Amino acid sequence: MRVSGSGPSGRPQAFEYVAAAVLDARGTVLRWTGAAKDLTGFTAEEVCGRPVQELVADLPDELHRATEMPVSGQVRLRHRSGDSIDVTFRTSAMEGPAEFLVLAAPAQHVVDHEQGAALLRALSSQDRVTIALHDTDLTTVQTNAMPGTLDGRQVQPGTGLYDVLCAEDAENLEAVLRQVLETGAPVIRRSQHVSWRHDPARRRALSLSAFRLEDARGRPTGVAALYVDSDHVQHLDLTRELAERVGNSLDVVHTARALADVLVPAFGDLVTVDLAQSVFDGEEPPKHLGGGDLGLRNAALAPAVTVWPTRTEHGGLFPPLPDHPLLRRFQQGATILIAADDYGAALGDPRLVEFLIPQGGHSVLAAPLHARGLTLGVISLWRCGRSDPFTEDEAEFMTLLASRAALAIDNARRYTREHRAAVALQQRLLPPATTDTPAAETAGVYLPAGGGADISGDWYDAIALPSLRLALVAGDVVGHGMPASTTMGRLRAAIQTLADLELEPDELLTRIADLVQRLAAEAPPDDHHIVGGTCLYAVYDPVTRRCAIASAGHPPPVLVRPDGTAEAVEISPGPPLALSGMPYETTVIDVEPGSVLALYTDGLVERGDRDIGQGLRRLTEALAAYCRPDRALDETGRALLADLADQAPRDDAVLLLARTRAVPAASTAHWEIPADPAAVSKAREWITRQLTMWGLDDLLFTTELIVSELVTNAIRYGRPPMDLHLIRHNVLVCEVTDSSSTQPRLRRARTTDEGGRGLFLVAQLGGRWGCRHGQNGKTIWSEQAIQDSP
Structure with missing residues (x-):
């Protein structure tokens, strides 16, 4: 009867590859085992009586110099076939004559054995994992089961499953382990309910993993079984799922x-x-x-x-x-x-x-x-x-x-707190959602970022300008959160101030770019690169029905005509606001009354699955479909955002829609001013006829005084050609244009001065006045309120 766990020759498999030899004090081989023959190929007759050094292929220097038998080491032995084999050896002095027992095994076999032993020790030290090694008879050879692990009792080597578990559970578990032993197919995390033999009422759920053990030749030597308390497995799974979800x-x-x-x-x-x-x-x-x-x-x-x-x-x-x-x-x-x-x-x-x-x-x-x-x-x-x-x-x-x-x-x-604060700040800094001016009806919609993204500095604005004109703005500040919102607020205030100066769009953006450069210089060194942005600035004139547009790295506006066709306006965008020193270009387009001009930020057209060109085409198509004359602009804006924006957009998005209007030709008048002082009286006569035609006799006296002063200044200080314009709407606008770029100044005249009171009278008689410069000169204007006007 073969001992359990032994090889075919009856030798325990742990020692199957261990060769032994006996040497005398001079290293002469005295006895040679069969395992030594299996290892080297040399028989005892060929080896005994010869120095063992002859079997060493490369004798290390330390062994050449050694005066006594080394305790252990690693050498390369010759094999009878002509090959060589690395072995690890250990020597031990024998009692009696000066003889030494040398044990040697293939070096890789020793390494595998040491690593396997280390792994087994590591598993055995786990208090939540019970490991049991069974031989081919499924008898327990080794286990770390201690009191408090499986059944509260220590399991001794040589114990069978029937000694620990109830008969039925032992039979079921043995069938599983037997199948692993016979097929070699492992069992992974199999749920196994068991009851203990000494306490049948106590039933536990275990997670079983079992693997077949094999020797180097692939022959089955037993089964390794790992038992984990299912509650512990469940806790690990819950912890992992909690971290993931x-x-x-x-x-x-x-x-x-x-x-x-x-x-x-x-x-x-x-x-x-x-x-x-x-x-x-x-x-x-x-x-x-x-x-x-x-x-x-x-x-x-x-x-x-x-x-x-x-x-x-x-x-x-x-x-x-x-x-x-x-x-x-x-x-x-x-x-x-x-x-x-x-x-x-x-x-x-x-x-x-x-x-x-x-x-x-x-x-x-x-x-x-x-x-x-x-x-x-x-x-x-x-x-x-x-x-x-x-x-x-x-x-x-x-x-x-x-x-x-x-x-x-x-x-x-x-x-949530930071997001709401940033959204609240952003919305407080934005203008009213809708405006109604003589130039256009506007509606703005702001969609904050969602899905974990921070608030950006997107904004829009609609600024009423003199002479019934309207400025439209859309901008996007670099960065996120509070810094972006505060930078946006500063830029919006600066644009409103510069808009009151009635600068051309390209000149305004140049000054804003200079401001952004100053803001970047004031920022901490690590934040210089996040101060910047893009901006689109447009000015629509309802009298000329033209719109002047300039862009600082911002996407182009989309124009929806009254017939329902839509297209992106071709503009020449300049650099973003962070890059000053480079010119911007103004593009002028004709706009029919009833058209819709759409300004937006890139959060509406950029998405991970499409580029900005695809997004712009999609926006253009949506604007053509949604912008109907019978539909309110604010409703249109909300519907567009709901259709175009992502479920949880990663970036803010704003959309500003402006449905343009026009001042009828019958409400405007134009007169060319000759370069002759007598033109002042002729201008008064022309004013009288025009205001009488419009039924504005109550403004006749003040308008004559305003026009007299403006025309006089144009003739005295300006250069031809010179023009006088009247615009009638909810206000009466008087404009005098000349080719000079001289800036008029309001000053207080002394008692003895013969002049200097003209602009003072204009300021006192009109509701407001101002001056704007164009490419070919300047225009001085004055506004007067019309009674009973809408």
């Missing part, structure tokens, strides 16, 4: 729902996640100790189809709770494990019992969501029906899960 969203409610979905049904039958009301708003929860109204509201309930009417009524608001030692323990960060009956007795109020204890629930874990010293809410995990009650170990594990989940919820809360 909870925290992916920066939305408080989504995070709470992901947490609930992880816990049910894997760890419990029913769970509610209740958060402080302030957490939903991004604020810190109040610090509360004791009973009363805790200000909690339900954020998640799983499974979602569970019928628990009291939890969904009144918006899921938590009722006031009585003061109780358990409540105070919870508020101090402890997880509470309690049976439903004890919970109901602690509540003491049938209405609270109905609200807080589900039907069929018998055991609950109430874990605080505690992070950074704040109690954000509570996880209430229930087991119902036939489920086993929670244990103290599970309560401890729940504390770990709750602490990790609390960090994710707190991160979402902090993001």
Whole structure:
């Protein structure tokens, strides 16, 4: 009968490759084993009586110099076939004559043996993993099963499965291990329920992994079985799933729902996640100790189809709770494990019992969501029906899960606070959503970034200019969050100020670019590269029905004509605002009344799955479809954003729509001013005829004085050609244009001065006045309100 675990020759397989020889003190081979012959190919007759050095292929220098037999080492031996083999050897002095026993084995075999032993020691030291090595008879050869691991008793080598487990469970487990031994196919994480022979009532769920053991020739030598408590496996799975699913969203409610979905049904039958009301708003929860109204509201309930009417009524608001030692323990960060009956007795109020204890629930874990010293809410995990009650170990594990989940919820809360602050600041800095001016009706829509993205510095503006003109602006600041919003506010204020100077679009953008350079110089050194942006500035004149446009690295506007056709306006964009010193170019286009001019930012046309050209074509097609004369502009803007924007856009987006109007030709008048002082009286006569025709006799006297002064200044200080324009709408606009670039100045004339009072009179008689410069001269204008005008 062969000894279990031995090879075909009866030699234990652990020693199958170990060769032995006996040497005298001079290194002469005295005896030679069969294993030595198998290793080298030399027989005992060929080796005995000869120095062992003759068998060494490359004798190391330290062995050449050695005066006594080395204890251990590694050498290369000759093989009878002419090859060589690396071996590791160890020597031991024998009792009696001066003889030495030398044991040698292939070096790789020794390394494999040492690594295998190290792996086995590492596995055996794991207190949550029980490893058992079985021979081909499935007898336990080695195991780390100690009291408290499998059945609370130490398992001795030589023990069989029937000595430890109940007969039925031992038979089932032996069948699994026998199949692994015979087929070589491993078993991975197989659920196996077992009961102990000395305690049949105690039943445990184990996760079994088994592998066949083989020698170097591939012959089966036994089975290695790893047993892990299924509860521990479940905890590892839950921890991994929590890390993967909870925290992916920066939305408080989504995070709470992901947490609930992880816990049910894997760890419990029913769970509610209740958060402080302030957490939903991004604020810190109040610090509360004791009973009363805790200000909690339900954020998640799983499974979602569970019928628990009291939890969904009144918006899921938590009722006031009585003061109780358990409540105070919870508020101090402890997880509470309690049976439903004890919970109901602690509540003491049938209405609270109905609200807080589900039907069929018998055991609950109430874990605080505690992070950074704040109690954000509570996880209430229930087991119902036939489920086993929670244990103290599970309560401890729940504390770990709750602490990790609390960090994710707190991160979402902090993001919500910062996001709302940035959105509020952004929206406060933006102009009214709609405006109505003689030049155009406008509607602006702002869509903040979502899905975890920060707020950017996108903005739009509609600025009413003198002579019934309208400036349209769309811009996008580099960066995110508060810095981008504040930079946007500064740029918008600067553009409004420069717009009042009535600069040409290219000149205005040049000055804004200089401002951005100054802002970058003021920024901290590490932030210089994030100060910049793009901007589109357009001025529409309802009298000439022309629009002048300049771009600083911004996408072109889209023009939708009254017939429904739409196209992107061809412009020559200049560099972004961060790059000053380079020129901008103004493009002038004709715009029919009733057209829609659309300005936007790249967040509306750029997306990960398409380039800006594709996005612009899509926007143009959508504008052609949505911009109908019978549809309000603000409604059109909202519908466009809903259609074009992503579900959770990674960048802000603004859209400014302007439906243009025109001043009728009958409401304008033009007169060429001759370069003759007598032209002043002729101008008064022309004014009288024109205002009488328009029925503005009440403005005749003041208009004559204003025109007299403006025409006089043009003749005296300007250069031909000179023109006088009148525009009638809700105001009467008088404009005098000449070819001189001299800037008029308002000054206080002294009593003895003969001049200097002209502009002072213009300023006093009109509602407002000003001067704008063009490429071919300047225009001085004055406005007067028309009574009973809209």
